[in-house]
Structures are given as C-alpha cells and as structure tokens.
Amino acid sequence: MVRCGYCGSTRIGTKELAGRGKVVSHTIQRVAAPEFLKEVPYAFVVVDLEDGTRVTGRMPGIGSDADLPYGQMVRAAVGGKGGLIFEKT
C-alpha cells in the first residue's frame, strides 16, 4: 500500500492493531493448498477488530460451522505461519 484509496494520502505508516475482534464471515476449509493440507479442517476467518480494522486470519482446530457462531469474539494468538492466527476468547 502506497496511497490511500479513500483520502488519497501517501503518508502510509505501520500501526499496532487491536488484538481482539469479532468474526463477521468464515469458511471451514476441508480442502487446502499444499502448505495447509496437514491442518484441515480449519477455519479461514474475516475479523472486524475493535479498532475498526477488518483483517483475515486462520483458526486452527475449528472443524465445523457449529464451532464458530456469527459474531464470535476472537483474539490474535502469537506464532504460526501464514498471516494472523486467531483463537476464541
């Protein structure tokens, strides 16, 4: 990202995000690309963080839709390869 599509600003920096938020959409991946095949099933999630930022991530060990009701509160966990890893709060 080098320029904001909403305001046109080029003053782009890094910022620490809220570590908590709620799941607004998800899927349970039962088939995965080679690098994630050992982890299936797992959830790919879209999370609205408490600071208003929307991010993607993964929730290992979530194997069914029943495990992840709409609006489930989650927090970013440390570690893991490939993007953010979330766990339930």
Add this chain to the structure above:
Amino acid sequence: MRPVYVVGTNSTDYGKLDLRARELAATAALDAIQSSGVPFEKIDGAFVGNAFSLAERQGHLGPLIMSALGIPERPAMTIEAACASGGAAFREAYVNVAGGFGDAMLAVGVERITQLDTITATGYFSYGSDHLLEGACGATFPGLYATMARAHFRKYGTMEEQLAAVAVKNHSNAFQNPHAHLKKKITIDEVLASPVVSSPLKLYDACPFSDGAAAAVVVSEEIARTLTGPKMLVAGSARAGEEAALHERVDMTSIGSTKIASRAALKQADLSIRDVDFAEVHDCFTIAEVVATEDLGMFKQGEAASAALQGRTALGSDLPVNPSGGLKAKGHPVGATGVGQIHEVFEQLAGKAAGRQVRGAETALTHNVGATGGSCVVHVFRRA
C-alpha cells in the same frame, strides 16, 4: 471507434484433455479462422488469455500458437487477469480493431491444468487471490467464495437449497452442450449431500478443474462485409476492477467491478439488462451466479437465489442465465472461459445451439470475473 464484428468462433471440448496448451489453443483457433472465411494472411495478431501455463513449464504462449497456425510473424502475447483472462484477451482484440490498429484480430483463450493433482491445482488457483492476505492465510479459491456466501446468507437469509438450484439448472443446460465437461443431470438433494469443500460450499456448488481452449475472430466492418457466414456486432465492451482482497471491500456480498463494467457495456450498446435475451455469467461457484445476477441488475440484491430456485433463470424463462451450462457444468478452463462464453453467444445468435437454444435470441451479454472480482470484463453482442 469503428464498429467491430465477430465472424467466427470455436471451442474445444472442456474436460481432462491430454494435449498441451499450445495444441489446444491452435486447434480452437484453426477452426475459428477457417469457419470465419478470413484468410490466414489477413490475421494481424492475437491476444491469448491464459493464467497458469507455467504449471506446464511454458511461458510465452503467443508465438507458439502463431507458429502452430503457420503465421509465426504475426504478433501475439498473453493477457493475464486470472479467471477473466479470456474476456480480457477478447477485449484487447476488440480495442485493436475498434481503434484501427488491426483489421482482423484473433482472441484465443486456453488453459491446461488437469495434469496437476487437485491439491496442487488448488494452490495455483489461490495465487489469483491477494495471496499475502488470503491464499497465504489459508484461504483457497472456494474458501473465498464460501466467505462471500456466508456473508450473503447472513445479510439476506440466502439458503443452501437456493444455491443448489443454480447447480441443478446449469448441469441440466450442460447436458445439452457437446463441449461440456460435466454432462450429468443432478438434483438438489444430490448437491446438498455432496462433500463439503469449504463450508457452506460443497463439491456440486463448485466448477471443475478443466482443460480447454476457445477462439474468436474479430474484424472491422469492411472485412465483415466480405464474409457470408454468421456475424455478430460487439455492441458494448467494458472492463473494471476493485480491491483484489475480498475483505477490503465495503460489501462482501457484491462484486463492484461487475456493476461498473456491465453498466458501461450496456450503455454503449444502448440496452438495459432487461433487453438482453440471455446472459453467460461467471459462475465459478453457485454463489457467484447469484451475486452476478444481482450485480448485473437482473434481480434486486438478496433476491437472486430465490429467483434461481423459482426457475426464473432457466432455459425458457424471460432471461436465461448460462444456457451453456456455465463454468459450473460446462467447465472452467480458466484462460479459455471468457472466450468460450463468446463462442456460446455466437452459436446461440446463429441459432446453432440445438437443445440449449434460446429461442429467437438476438442480443446477449457475457460476464467474466477474475478471482473474486479484482477484474471484470463484460461484453454485449447483437446479431448482425
């Protein structure tokens, strides 16, 4: 801008084919050129829609295809826009003729992917996403459309049975299409009972991995006038884009690039979506056809899934959607798909679609999406 006509098209069968991309593309192109009546030496160049040729350790497909056609001195190059590569290649051919830079251009789309196993192919398809934020976080291509589907379920109350109706309809249409990859009629219960790929999407909600190629010959009015075969006018042509990553959009239940491109193409054609006799839309998953028919303006947001279940997009309805069987059942050879849609329109407008013929069709729209909407190409055609 000059008027532009399509004067010949062709397609290979779609499916698991034991031919290299160059052979598939050249086969489709040879038939398209010969059927058009345009002499080979009149072809000014080609654009090749392709996404994954590196999976067969081959880049630079253009010159290989032109060499195979015996016109190696004619320039050709690959156009890559993920699953919209074919539509984008056709548009470049259109732009060249409309702008007077060529009088006869070839648009070819081709993909060879089934030499890969399902998991490896799944990895390749994820490269069409914003890989840093999606594929590398564990999302597959079905996973992203599944995320879109769940958002649609929550916002509008869309149900799995309604999505299944899209698959049933497209399989039924493909059953009448000799080129189709999946020639098998299915029921809603069979869709619902098929294995989950990425919840809530199941195997029968998804298009297959297909090989295949399609080609179209695009010419100026001056050349079109010299030909005696069927012709169609490119009445509208537009492309649009939006954020590649699904979650970066304001609304995850809609593809904004479809709205922009379709409004522009229809405006150029001086038609409304209701005036179009049928549409070939990008249904890589059942939810994609629902979202497409909403974004194209055929139905209000949130109403397309129930409309599909009521048969309002079936062959014989006011506005048939995907009479070819769509990506869902005709198949989805990625780079070929957008050109294959145009081949279907050419056959339909010429009255040659046999059991899947849309009666009296004179106008049609094609809608080709790259990944989850980062690219969209829409064309409108009128029988000439």
